[in-house]
Amino acid sequence: MPTTNAVNGSNYLTYQGKYKGLLGWILSTDHKRIGLLYLYSICVMFCVGVLLGLAMKFELLAPGKTIMDAQTYNATFTVHGVIMIFMVVIPGLPAVFGNLMMPIMIGAEDVAFPKLNLLSWWLYVLGVILVLCALIFGEGTPDTGWTFYAPYSFKTGTNLLPAIFGAFVLGFSSILTGLNFLVTIHRERCPGMKWTKLPLFVWTLYGTAWIQLLATPVVGITLVLVALERLFNIGVFDPALGGDPILYQHLFWIYSHPAVYIMILPAMGAISEIIPTFSQKHIFGYKAIIASTLSIAFVGYLVWGHHMFTAGMSGTAQYYFSLLTFIVSIPSAIKVFNWISTMYKGSINIQTPFYWAVSFIFVFMVGGLSGLVLGALAADIYVHDTAFVVAHFHYIVFGGTGFAFFAAIHYWFPKIFGRMYDTAWANIGWLVFTIGFLALYSPMFYLGMMGMPRRYYDYLPEFHGGNILSTFGSWIMVTGFIIILVNLIRSAKKGEPAEVNPWKSKTLEWTVPSPPPVLNFETEPFLTEEDGPYNYE
Amino acid sequence: MEEHVHHVEHPDMYDPESSKIGMWLFIFTELLLFGGLFLVYAVYRYMNADAFHLAAEQLNTTIGAFNTVILLISSMTVAMATTALQKGHKKIAIGLVAVTFLIGVGFLINKWIEWGVKFDHGIWPGSEHMLETMSQGEILFFGLYFVMTGLHGVHIIVGMIIMGYAIRGLLNGKVNAERPSLLDNCGLYWHLVDLIWIFLFPLFYLIT
Amino acid sequence: MDSSEVTQASNFVEGVDKAFIVILGISFVFLIGLTVVMIYFVFKYNKKRNPKATQIKGSTTLEIIWTVVPFLLTMVMFYYGWAGWKPMQKAPEDAMEITVIGRMWNFTFEYENGKRTDTLFLPKDQAIKLNLLAMDVLHSLYIPAFRVKQDMVPGLENNSMWFEPQKEGVYELYCAEYCGLQHSYMYSYVKVMPEAAFTDWLVDTTQVANDVLESPTATGKRIMQNIGCFACHSLDGSKLVGPSFKGVWGTERTVKTGKEMRQVMADEEYIKSSIYDPNADLVDGFGKGLMLTYEGQLSEEDIGNIIEYLKTVK
Amino acid sequence: MSEEKHHIVPYRLYVIILLALLALTFSSIAITEIELGVYTVAGALLFAIIKSYLVLTYFMHLKYDKPYIKIMVLFVFAIFVVVLVITMLDYLYRV
Ligand code: HEA
Ligand code: HEA
Ligand code: CUA
Ligand SMILES: [Cu+2]
DSSP states (O other): OOOOBOSSSOOTTTOOOSSOHHHHHHTOOOHHHHHHHHHHHHHHHHHHHHHHHHHHHHHTTSSSOSSSOHHHHHHHHHHHHHIIIIIIITTHHIIIIIHHHHHHHTTOSSOSOHHHHHHHHHHHHHHHHHHHHHHHSSSOOOOSTTTTOTTHHHHOOSOHHHHHHHHHHHHHHHHHHHHHHHHHHHHOOOTTOOGGGSOHHHHHHHHHHHHHHHHHHHHHHHHHHHHHHHHHOOOSSOGGGTOOHHHHHHHHHHHHHHHHHHHHHHHHHHHHHHHHHHHTSOOTTHHHHHHHHHHHHHHGGGOGGGGOTTTTOOHHHHHHHHHHHHHHHHHHHHHHHHHHHHHTTOOBOOOHHHHHHHHHHHHHHHHHHHHHHHHSHHHHHHHTTBHHHHHHHIIIIIIIIIHHHHHHHHHHHHHHHSBOOOHHHHHHHHHHHHHHHHHHHHHHHHHHHHTOBSSOSSOOGGGHHHHHHHHHHHHHHHHHHHHHHHHHHHHHHHSOBOOSSTTOOOSGGGGSOBSOOTTSOSSOOOOOSSOOTTOOO | OGGGGOOOOOOOOOOHHHHHHHHHHHHHHHHHHHHHHHHHHHHHHHHTHHHHHHHHTTSOHHHHHHHHHHHHHHHHHHHHHHHHHHTTOHHHHHHHHHHHHHHHHHHHHHHHHHHHHHHHTTOSTTOHHHHHHSOHHHHHHHHHHHHHHHHHHHHHHHHHHHHHHHHHHHHHTSSOSSOOHHHHHHHHHHHHHHHHHHHHHIIIIIOO | OOTTTSTTOBTTHHHHHHHHHHHHHHHHHHHHHHHHHHHHHHHHTBTTTOOSOOOOOOOHHHHHHHHHHHHHHHHHHHHHHHHHHGGGSSOOTTOEEEEEEEETTEEEEEOTTSOEESSEEEETTSOEEEEEEESSSOEEEEEGGGTEEEEEOTTOTTOEEEEOBOSOEEEEEEEOSOOSTTGGGOEEEEEEEOHHHHHHHHHOOHHHHHHHHSOHHHHHHHHHHHHTGGGTOOSSSOOSSSOOOTTOTTSEEEEEETTEEEEEEOSHHHHHHHHHSTTTEEETTOOTTSSOOOBTTBOHHHHHHHHHHHHHOO | OOOOOOOOOOHHHHHHHHHHHHHHHHHHHHHHHSOOTHHHHHHHHHHHHHHHHHIIIIITOGGGSOHHHHHHHHHHHHHHHHHHHHHHHHHHTOO
16 A cells, blocks of 8 residues: 655646646546546536525515616526536536546546546536526526426526526536446446445445436436427427426426435435544445435436426326325435444544534435425425425535535545645634524525515515525625635645545545546555455454 | 656557447437437327327328338348448448448438428428417427427437448448447447337327 | 414415424424434544444344334325325315416406406405416415415416415415516415405495596506506616506507518507507517417407506606 | 457348338338227337337347346336326326
C-alpha cells in the first residue's frame, strides 16, 4: 500500500496529456478530470439557483410587491426549479462522485467508455447553454414551473422551446452517464470484486443508472411532444383538439418520480460509506441495504400518480398509487434503521463528514415522513400544491441530497485534491448552515397546513409571520454556505497535504495516493477472501 | 518536465462484451422512448376507439405491408452479414450490409411517397383541412401517426449512418472477424428499428 | 389546521384531520425516537469512550422486524388516508349543483337559476356539488377550510367535487394550480349562510332589476369586472397580458390577421370580433391563444354595454 | 476477459426465420380483414409479439447470449407493460 502523498508528484491533476492548459481538461477522458469538470460546472449552476432562491424569499418577505413583479417571480421559480433539478441534483452525486470515485472503488482504471463519458459532460454544457438561451433571448423567460404542465406550457408566450430542448439534451447526458456506469460496474471490476463485495455507493450508482436509463427517455419524448405541440399543433395534449392534459402529467411524472430517486439513491450510498468509516465498523445489514436500493429503484417506477391526486384521475388509480407510495417508503426506512444500527458499538470518530451524515439522517427523516403525509389520500388533497409540498421536497431534495453532497465532498476532499481542509471552519459552516436550513424550511410546513398555495407571488396577510421567519432562515443558511465554500476553495489550493487514508477507511480508493495517479493503480488490485469494503478489525 | 509526460494513453480496451451490453442498454432507452409514445397511443385509442378505426382506414395497407416486408428482409440481411464476417467472408459481409442500406433507402422513399399523398390530401399536423373536417379522435390519430412514423424514420436514418461506418470499417479492416463489435451493434440497432416497426404497422395500418 | 380556527367547516374536516393526526403522530414517535437513539449512540460509542469497535454484520431478525413493523404502520396510515378520502368521491343525489367556471384569472359561479357571481354563496348543511369547467388552462379550486381541492381541467368531462358546509362564516377560496401571471391573485371567498338567508339571496332579483336602470356604461363595467377582463387589460395604459383599454376606442389598431399585418379601426364590429374571436386579429406585440372566445358567455347585449363603457375609457 | 467464441448462426436459419416472419405478417393482415371487434387489436398484437420474440431471439442473438442479458430484456419489457397497465387504471375507471 503506497503511503506517499502525491500532491507534488505526478497525479491526475498535474499530468500533461495530449493537450495543454484548459484544453487538457475539457478534452480529457480521464474519469477523475471529468468528475471535477462536473463538480465545477454544477457548483456554478448551483450558485445561480441559490441566488434565484434567495430572490424569491426576498420577494415573499412581505405581501405585495417587494422587489419584483409577478412575471419575474414566476420566471424565477421556473428557472430555479429547472436549474436545481435538471442541472444540480440529478447529475449531482452520480456525475461528480460517481465519476471521481466509482472506478477507483471497483479497482478499474477508468470507466468502460471514457470518450462517451466526456461526451456526456459536453452534452451537459450544451444543455445548460440552451436553457440559458431561453432566459436571455426571445419573448421572455419561461414561466411554466419546472413541471411544464400542459396546456399552459404551449399557451404561454414566453420562450419555452430552448428550455425544453435544453432539458432534453440534459436528459440525454444523464442517460449516457447511466449507460457508462452500468457497463463499467458489470465489466470493469477488479479480480475478487464480487457483487457481494461492491461498496454500497457503487450499488446505489448501479440502481440509479437503471433509473436514468429507463425513465429519462419518457420525459424526453414528452418534452418533444410539447415542443411539437407548440410548433405544429399536433393536438396530443391540447384539449381543444381532443388531447388530454392529464396524460401529460402521467408522462411527466413517470419520469420525474423515479428521478427523485436518482437524486436520493447516490446520496444514500455516500452516507452508507461514511457511517461505517467513521464508526470503524462493518456496515449493518449489507445485503438488506442492497435489497432496499434495488427495490427503491424498482417500486419507484410505480408510484408517479401520487403527484396527481387532485388532477382528475380515476378513484381506482388514486387508490393504487397511494398504496404503492406507502410501500416505496419501506426500503428507505430500512436504510435508516441500518445506518443507526451501524453506529451501535462502533468507535465513533466525529469529524466533519460525520456531522453532515448525522444531520442528513435527521433531515431525511423529516422530509421522508412528511412524504408519508403527502402519500395519504385525504391528507394530500388538503396540502397538495401548498407550501407543505415545497417544505417536503426542500427537506428531502436539498436536505437529503444537499447534505449528502456536503458530507461526500468533505469525505473525499483529501483524496480528490490531496489536501486537507480546515476542520474548525468546516464545522462552524455546518452548524450555521443547518440552523439556517431548519429556520428556512420548517415554517413552510406550517404555512402549508394553514393553506397557503405554492407558486404564489403574493399572499394574504395571515401568512406573513411564517414567511418572515423563512426569509431570515435563508440568510443564515447562505452565510453558512459561504463559510463552507470559502473554506473548501482555499483548502484546495493551500491546505495541508493529506494522508493517503486519513479516515482509516477500507474501500479501494483509499489505497491509492492522494490525489490518485492517472490510471489509478500501479498494478491491478485484487481482493482476497478476507478483503471487503467494510471489513474493519 | 520529464515527470509530467507520463504516458497516459489508455491501453487498448477492446471488449466485445462491454460494447454489446452498452448497445443493449442503449436499445432499452430507445424502447422506452417509443414506449412513451405507445402509451399515448394506447390511451387515445381507448378514448377514441371509433375515430381511430375510421382514420386508420385512410392509410394505405399495401404500402405499409410492403414496407414491413422489405424491413424484415433487411433485418435478415444485416444479421447474415455477421455470420459472413465470422466465417471470414468479408466481401459477402460488405455486400449484405450494402443491401440492407439500400433497403433502408427504399423504405424511406416509400414513406416519403406515403406522406406526400397525405399532404396532397391536406393532411398534415395542424392543417386546416384536418381541423375543419375531422373529429378530435382523427386529428389525434394523424398527429400520432406523423410523430411516430416520423421518429421511426429518424431512427432509420441513424441506423443507415451507423451502417455507413460499419461498411467503412469493413473496407479498411478495422472491423474484422476478431473485432466485429461495430457490425454487431449496427445489426442490433437495425433490429431495434425493425422491432418498433413490427408494432407500428398493426397499430396504424391494420386496426381498421 | 389549527382546530380552533376552522372547526368543522365541512363534513370532510374530521376525516382529513384524523389522517393528519395519525400520520403525524406515528411520524413524530419515529422521528424523535430515532433521533434520540442516534445521538445517544454518537455519545456512548464515541472513540474516546469506546476505542475498539465490536464488529456486528447484521441481524436477520432485526431486518425482518423493521421491515414488517413499518409496513404495518404505513398500512394504518394508508387506511386513514383512504377513509378520509372515500366519501369525497361521490356526491349525494340531492346535492345542489353549482357550475364553476375558471379562467385566467378568476372564478365565476353559476347557480341553477342562472344567477352568476364571483363569490361563492352557500347554504349551510346542504350538500353542494360543484361542476368544474376550465376555459383555458389548468386551475384548481381549493377551499382550505373545507379540506377540498380539485383541479379544473379544460376538456375533462364530469369533473366535479362536493362537500357540505357545516359552519357559517366567510372562508378563503384559492386557485391552487399554477396558471400563469396572476395565479396568486386568483382567489375569492366562500360565504356560508343559513338556509333561509341563502334562498332569499338566490331568488333576489332586485340587483338585476337595478342593473337595467343603470346606465349602459356602468353595466358594461360591472360585466367586465365580474367576468374578469381586467385581469389582462388595464385602464391606465399599462400593458398587462393584453393591451390596455385606454384610448382603444376609435383609434387605428395594428393587427395581424393570419400572417398579414393590417390596420383596422376600433369600431363596434372590431370590438365584437375581438371578444368573440380574439385570435382572428392579433394586436401587434401580443401572443396568440391567450384571450379566448367569450361566445356563449357574453350576449350581444352585454357586448353593447361593454362597448359603451370602452368609449368612456380615454 | 475470457474469450468466448461466438456461436456462428448458419444462413439457413436466418432464412427460415424470415419466412416465418413473413408468414406471420400476412396472417396478421388476413385476420384483421375479418371483423372480430375488440379481438382484432388483440390478434394483431399477438402476432406482433410473436414476431418480436423471433427477432429478439434469433436476429438479435439473445438465444446465444449469456442469461443476464435475457433477464435485462425481459425486465425492460415487463417494466413497460406494468407502467402501461397502471396508466390504464386511470383511464379505464374514469367516471
Ligand atoms: C430526493 C427527492 C425525493 C425523495 C427521496 C422523495 C421521497 C418521498 N416522497 Fe416526495 N417529492 C419530491 C422529492 C422527493 N420525494 C419532490 C421534488 C416533490 C415535488 C415535485 C413538485 O410538485 O414540484 C415531491 C412530492 C411528493 C408528493 C406529491 C405531493 C403533492 O404534490 O401533492 C408525494 C405524495 O405522495 C411525495 C411522497 C414521497 C414519499 C412517500 C417519499 C418516500 O420515499 C420517503 C421515504 C422516507 C421515509 C419514510 C423516512 C425514513 C424512515 C423512517 C424515519 C422510519 C419510519 C418510517 C415508517 C414508519 C414508514 N412526494
Ligand atoms: C436541489 C433542489 C433545490 C435547492 C437546493 C433549492 C434551494 C432553495 N430554494 Fe427551492 N425549489 C426547488 C428545488 C430546490 N430549491 C424546486 C424543484 C422548486 C419548485 C419549482 C416550481 O414550483 O416549479 C423550488 C421552489 C422554491 C420555492 C417556492 C416557490 C413557490 O412555490 O412560490 C421557494 C420559495 O422561497 C424556494 C426557495 C429556495 C431557497 C431560498 C433555496 C436556496 O437558495 C437556499 C440556500 C442554499 C444553500 C445556501 C446551499 C445548499 C447546498 C446544497 C444543496 C449542496 C450542493 C449540492 C450540489 C452542488 C450537488 N424554492
Ligand atoms: Cu388559476 Cu392558478
Ligand atoms: Cu413522487
